[in-house]
Amino acid sequence: xxxxxxxxxxxxxxxxxxxxxxxxxxxxxxxxxxxxxxxxxxxxxxxxxxxxxxxxxxxxxxxxxxxxxxxxxxxxxxxxxxxxxxxxxxxxxxxxxxxxxxxxxxxxxxxxxxxxxxxxxxxxxxxxx
Numbered sequence: 714x715x716x717x718x719x720x721x722x723x724x725x726x727x728x729x730x731x732x733x734x735x736x737x738x739x740x741x742x743x744x745x746x747x748x749x750x751x752x753x754x755x756x757x758x759x760x761x762x763x764x765x766x767x768x769x770x771x772x773x774x775x776x777x778x779x780x781x782x783x784x785x786x787x788x789x790x791x792x793x794x795x796x797x798x799x800x801x802x803x804x805x806x807x808x809x810x811x812x813x814x815x816x817x818x819x820x821x822x823x824x825x826x827x828x829x830x831x832x833x834x835x836x837x838x839x840x841x842x
Contacts, residue, residue, distance in 0.1 A: 715739040715831040717810045722836030733795040735810030742788045746813040749795045753806035760824035771820045800840045807835040
């Protein structure tokens with residue numbers, strides 16, 4: 714079974730940046746579709762960004778983070794990253810790294826909680842002045 718461990722969350726002022734890391738084991742990142750999800754207080758968990766294993770493969774970003782967040786991976790380090798810039802208070806929440814199930818469904822339709830096979834434990838991001 715895959716294991717995913719997130720780190721890098723914290724308290725940041727609006728307009729600031731954070732870089733989340735997810736160290737994995739039991740996953741070959743060159744083939745895996747992985748993603749970042751978040752859950753704000755009182756809200757359902759939602760997909761923020763997902764990417765397939767191909768270096769030239771599709772990448773999905775939710776409309777709320779497009780242009781501000783960037784997903785990347787380092788297969789040698791077995792890690793997935795989420796660079797978050799120009800953070801806003803509405804970005805506050807628990808952020809989870811996830812391994813998605815294999816599927817032929819297009820990525821933009823698959824970056825959803827019901828497509829997740831394994832979850833990390835989450836890391837808290839708070840954007841506040």
